[in-house]
Amino acid sequence: MATSTTNALVGEEPAGPSPKPGTGRSGQRRSALLHRLDLKGAPYAFVAPFFVVFAAFSFYPLIYTAWISLHGVELATLDVMQWVALDNYVDLVNDSRFWNALRNTITIGVISTVPQLLMALGLAHLLNYRMRASLFFRVASLVPYATSVGAAALVFTMLFERDFGMINWALGVVGIDPLDWEADKWPAQAAISTIVIWRWTGYNALLYLAAMQAIPAERYEAASLDGASRWKQFTHVTIPGIRSTVVFTIVLSTIGATQLFGEPLIFGQGPNGVTGGADNQYQTLGLLLYEEGWKNYQMGRAATVAWAMFLLLVLVFAAQRLIRRLRPRTP
Amino acid sequence: MTVNSLPVRTEIPVRTDTETPPRRSRRLLRPGAGRQHHxxxxxxxxxxxxxxxxxxxxYWTMVAASTDNTRVSQSPPPFLPGPNLFSNLARAWDEAAMGKAMINSTIVAGVIALSTVMFATLAGFAFAKLRFKGRNILLMLVIGTMMVPPQLGVVPLFMMMSELGLAQQLPAVIFPTLVSxxxxxxxxxxxxxALPxxxxxxxxxxxxxxxxxFWSIVLPVARPAMAVLFMITFVHAWNDFFWPFVVLDMTNPTVPVALTQLSAGYVRxxxxxxxGALLGTLPLLAMFIVFGRQIVSGIMAGAVKG
Structure with missing residues (x-):
């Protein structure tokens, strides 16, 4: 509708900013043509850079990964690709390191994501109060988000240090024996999850807070007229009100969890980093991908791990959808 | 974890109503409409x-960075800062390759943030205000791409960059993230x-x-959001880890890559x-202290509502 209006307007007044004012009717026609070209073409030109970058550096590599995973490729001779059909996949499912990394990715994913989102929910609830220094608390909760994986993992590695780390010292104060946070499987996975939780809780809390503030106040008024307690209001008004944000953060955290790499790598302090500990006790799929490609020089196998990660993601989302559909809807 | 970025509104409201007056507020922070108990x-x-x-x-990073090696390795650990902060920072700058890494990260994050702001504003303007065939489908496609973790394409990407002779070079890190x-x-x-x-x-x-x-009407209106997007993109680019770690090496690292070197046992x-960890975080911390309000409101403005 608006397009036709502008076109009509242009028909009357075509000689605006055209570089050459034009001579008579042919100039008019040319600038009208240019104008129509601009109207039709400019939007595509404006959105094109995104799609070009995405196609070249995300979509094409993702698809090409599948092709590479059917080949043997060595890091030193990247242009030599030897067709091996599904051999890489057969090797992968027979490789205990793969199943170990898959289990670790899932367990670390669960013990980092679930507490993180629950704590974010509580924090958002607190931040939603009318209070003094609210900006300070919001910025403070976002400070970990400004810290890079590298710095965060280094600091927590020190805090979790076995002999002189602050956390074992604090445990000692309350009479708990020190733990070996690196060498033992579950403490190591808990420590790595702590880094993830620390970095992302405040960020998620701000997303929840934004959604909470968009809930109309009348809903709370109606609920309190019905005699609903604060807790009832939280579960019956707040939670349903921020549902889509919750789903969104679950999706993002799940993607993040399947890709986990930097935290375990740096937590492993050097030689144990890529293998995820001396016994692979915290090797994730991301680390396995890197180990296959850049430590064992097998790019074909690395591509296979990448596709396995992709499949895992697809499966997790399919499962989430299924659960959501099976769950009875509350009125 | 580059995926953990700004959030999306899950269902995109395409405005059809013309009665509602467009919001012209220059601030991104909306007044809370929700419950506001004290x-x-x-x-x-x-x-x-x-x-x-x-x-x-x-805080403890700062404490540990201001003491010396023997004091840090004692139990109980130090709680109060020592006298060596500036000498340690200077040593980290020189000895631990942090100086070069800081410069590299500034270049990488600066270029990525600038180009993202420019291209994103262009495309955002087209999606918001221009009418063209396939607009909604293309917008859905943009959102769908957020679900593709960039880490999965890392093998071909590395091969591509090696072929182009860009491995170990900063453009290899910059190109894939020119716009998000x-x-x-x-x-x-x-x-x-915001744009009527x-x-x-x-x-x-x-x-x-x-x-x-775009130049004379959109840009002035978009400026506050562009500033926020610049900062958030800068933070992400500065902290991006996996791909820079794969494609760069210690002769030419970004900050997170150089930090892995610190952890890898070469520095005792x-x-x-x-x-080193403190040095690599300081620029972002400074940004958060000065522009905390804008960054917080930017993250909240991009959130899913309802």
Whole structure:
């Protein structure tokens, strides 16, 4: 509708900013043509850079990964690709390191994501109060988000240090024996999850807070007229009100969890980093991908791990959808 | 974890109503419409605990970076800063390759943030205010791409960069992130609310072509959102880890890559390691201290509502 209006307007007044004012009717026609070209073409030109970058550096590599995973490729001779059909996949499912990394990715994913989102929910609830220094608390909760994986993992590695780390010292104060946070499987996975939780809780809390503030106040008024307690209001008004944000953060955290790499790598302090500990006790799929490609020089196998990660993601989302559909809807 | 970025509105409202006046506020922070009880003492206590938990690891980084190796490696660990902060920072700059890494990261994050802001504003303007065939489908496609973790394409990407002779070079890190779906969507959301249709129409009536309208009408309106997007993109680019770690090496690292070197046992001095970690975080911390309000409101403005 608006397009036709502008076109009509242009028909009357075509000689605006055209570089050459034009001579008579042919100039008019040319600038009208240019104008129509601009109207039709400019939007595509404006959105094109995104799609070009995405196609070249995300979509094409993702698809090409599948092709590479059917080949043997060595890091030193990247242009030599030897067709091996599904051999890489057969090797992968027979490789205990793969199943170990898959289990670790899932367990670390669960013990980092679930507490993180629950704590974010509580924090958002607190931040939603009318209070003094609210900006300070919001910025403070976002400070970990400004810290890079590298710095965060280094600091927590020190805090979790076995002999002189602050956390074992604090445990000692309350009479708990020190733990070996690196060498033992579950403490190591808990420590790595702590880094993830620390970095992302405040960020998620701000997303929840934004959604909470968009809930109309009348809903709370109606609920309190019905005699609903604060807790009832939280579960019956707040939670349903921020549902889509919750789903969104679950999706993002799940993607993040399947890709986990930097935290375990740096937590492993050097030689144990890529293998995820001396016994692979915290090797994730991301680390396995890197180990296959850049430590064992097998790019074909690395591509296979990448596709396995992709499949895992697809499966997790399919499962989430299924659960959501099976769950009875509350009125 | 580059995926953990700005959030998306799950269902995109395409504005059809013309009656509602467009919002022209220059601030991104919306006034809270939700419940606003006053915080009780318990809420303050809990929030204070949270703030301490958030800040303490960074405070302790500073403490450890200001003592020396023997003091850090004792139990109980130090709680108060020592005298060596500046000498340790200077050593980290020189000895631990942090100086070069800081310069590299500034270049990488600066270029990525600039180009993301520019391309995202262009595309966001097109999606918000221009009419063209396939607009909604293309916008859905933009959002869909957020679900593709960039880490999965890393093998071919590495092969591509090696072939182009860009391995170990900064452009290898810059090119793949020249513009982000999150940025496009963020600018689209902002401009569809903040830029009145009438302004664009008026530009057309004056005979301005699209790029001219973008330059003289859209950019001034978009400026506050562009500033926020710049900062958030800068933070992400500065902290991006996996791909730079794969494609760069220690001769030419970004900050997170150089930090892995610190952890890898080549540097035995714990207070030096902490000084490196602190140094690599300082620019972002400074940004958060100065522009905290804008960054917080930017993240909240991009959030899913309802």
């Amino acid at each position: 915080a009780g003492p318990l809420a303050y206590v809990l929030l204070a605990v949270m703030a301490i938990l958030s800040i303490f690891p960074l 779906a999150v940025g496009v969507f963020f600018m689209r959301q902002y401009l569809s609310e 249709d009438e302004l664009v129409e008026a530009g057309r009536v004056d005979g301005a072509h699209s790029l001219r309208i 001095d714990q207070s030096l390691i902490m000084a």
